[in-house]
Amino acid sequence: MSPTILFDFDGTLALGDGPITAFAREISTRVNDAEFIGRADAALAAFESGEHSYRDGYDAVTSVAVSEGIDRDVIGASYNASRAILGSHGAAVSPPAGLAEFFERIGDQANLELATNAPGSGVVAVLQSWGVAEVFDAMHFSVGKPDGLEPVIATALDRGPVLSIGDIFEFDLAPASRLGADTALVGATASRSTAATTMRGASLADLYDEIIAWVATSTSLSAIPNTTSTERSN
Structure with a gap:
């Protein structure tokens, strides 16, 4: 035993928000909305400060996307793309x-x-x-x-x-x-x-x-x- x-x-x-920021960036690119990143960052900050009870940073970004009507397929593809660059300069941990x-x-x-x-x-x-x-x-x-x-x-x-x-x-x-x-x-x-x-x-x-x-x-x-x-x- x-x-x-x-x-x-x-x-x-x-540790670090690099992959989460990459996730938000990928969504922003796919929906052609540069301001999405700012809204996602605000949700992430609200989670980290305890102002909102998201499960984690990924949930914060996903929740913003869903609330804005962004398709689940777009969200999934964005997540996969962000994971593909995990550990790189664009998604540092x-x-x-x-x-x-x-x-x-x-x-x-x-x-x-x-x-x-x-x-x-x-x-x-x-x-x-x-x-x-x-x-x-x-x-x-x-x-x-x-x-x-x-x-x-x-x-x-x-x-x-x-x-x-x-x-x-x-x-x-x-x-x-x-x-x-x-x-x-x-x-x-x-x-x-x-x-x-x-x-x-x-x-x-x-x-x-x-x-x-x-x-x-x-x-x-x-x-x-x-x-x-x-x-x-x-």
């Missing part, structure tokens, strides 16, 4: 401070997995550029959270304790909580969400010590032999 940590990607490992060193500390003691609703295109290349792609024992793309995360968590729970980390409670953490896993909320909503979580912080970097302690405790618990069947037989 060994513990597993499930990491979300956007807003958890990949950065990791939490000290991420590689953090992974070095826990990688031998826990299974590390990536679970994201995003397509795989661009994600692996970004992780490789940060020197952390090889630490993951498994990567799950286009998961279909929240429901699609449940089988990933269930499989991990068969191996031992699970900690699910993400920036959207409803998508990244609620499925884990329902199945009895621990949870860590990061990002803009961490300071204002009323949902029950095991830990929370403005950034993953703020939780390194807590996660390391969780791994140590979980590893110790996993090492304790299960004597329940023996005790019952006696």
Whole structure:
């Protein structure tokens, strides 16, 4: 038995508004409305300040587009185009401070997995550029959270304790909580969400010590032999 940590990607490992701005820019180009970017930026700022309860930045931009009657196919094509340039100058992201060193500390003691609703295109290349792609024992793309995360968590729970980390409670953490896993909320909503979580912080970097302690405790618990069947037989 060994513990597993499930990491979300956007807003958890990949920080910065670059991909979201690229998404808005792609929509603006497709509908030939240069002012759309300004309205999208205003919605993004409202989310980050807590003035509006969007799920995340992508939801903020999508909500503006939908409210203006922009076709779903245009929105989808714009999202895909923005993901195709993930990590480039036009959609820049950065990791939490000290991420590689953090992974070095826990990688031998826990299974590390990536679970994201995003397509795989661009994600692996970004992780490789940060020197952390090889630490993951498994990567799950286009998961279909929240429901699609449940089988990933269930499989991990068969191996031992699970900690699910993400920036959207409803998508990244609620499925884990329902199945009895621990949870860590990061990002803009961490300071204002009323949902029950095991830990929370403005950034993953703020939780390194807590996660390391969780791994140590979980590893110790996993090492304790299960004597329940023996005790019952006696």
